[in-house]
Amino acid sequence: MRGTVSVRVRHARVADLPHVAQLAAEHAAYEKAAPPPADLARRLQALLFDAEQPRLRCFVAELDDGEIIGYASCAPELSTWDGAEYLHMDCLFLREGHRGLQVGPMLVQAVVTEARELGLGQVQWQTPPWNTDAIRFYDRLGAQATEKRRYCLMAD
Numbered sequence: 001m002r003g004t005v006s007v008r009v010r011h012a013r014v015a016d017l018p019h020v021a022q023l024a025a026e027h028a029a030y031e032k033a034a035p036p037p038a039d040l041a042r043r044l045q046a047l048l049f050d051a052e053q054p055r056l057r058c059f060v061a062e063l064d065d066g067e068i069i070g071y072a073s074c075a076p077e078l079s080t081w082d083g084a085e086y087l088h089m090d091c092l093f094l095r096e097g098h099r100g101l102q103v104g105p106m107l108v109q110a111v112v113t114e115a116r117e118l119g120l121g122q123v124q125w126q127t128p129p130w131n132t133d134a135i136r137f138y139d140r141l142g143a144q145a146t147e148k149r150r151y152c153l154m155a156d
Helices: 014-030 040-048 103-117 132-141
Strands: 007-011 057-063 068-079 084-094
Touching (some): 014 057, 014 068, 014 084, 057 103, 068 103, 084 103, 103 132
Antiparallel strands (some): 007 057, 057 068, 068 084
């Protein structure tokens, strides 16, 4: 990170969507996953801004010069076991060179604050088992891990 720049975390704006889409592509590459669709920014706009009650929420980490260096996205989900909603943090990503500088905790805190504002008592997320840096980060936050494997079936 350059010198002593400051970082702020805020809700994403429509103008941020190309940057968020680029970060999502970098995130997918980091996790060795397929790249997002080419029209991701348009799809995110529909989920974040084109409904009275948005399905998705997104926070960006912005340097004082306006560069967006990371993001976190989240959406309310339901738990049958708890009979309650929780906030699912779908993505948390910081560009290389900006990790380990307390920006990650700022993004996670924004998601936790969003959960509180929505009246949700819990935030849940997952990370690949090979991502030991993320696991150490989440452990330092005091998060509790559960053992599950995520599966996916295509519906189209």
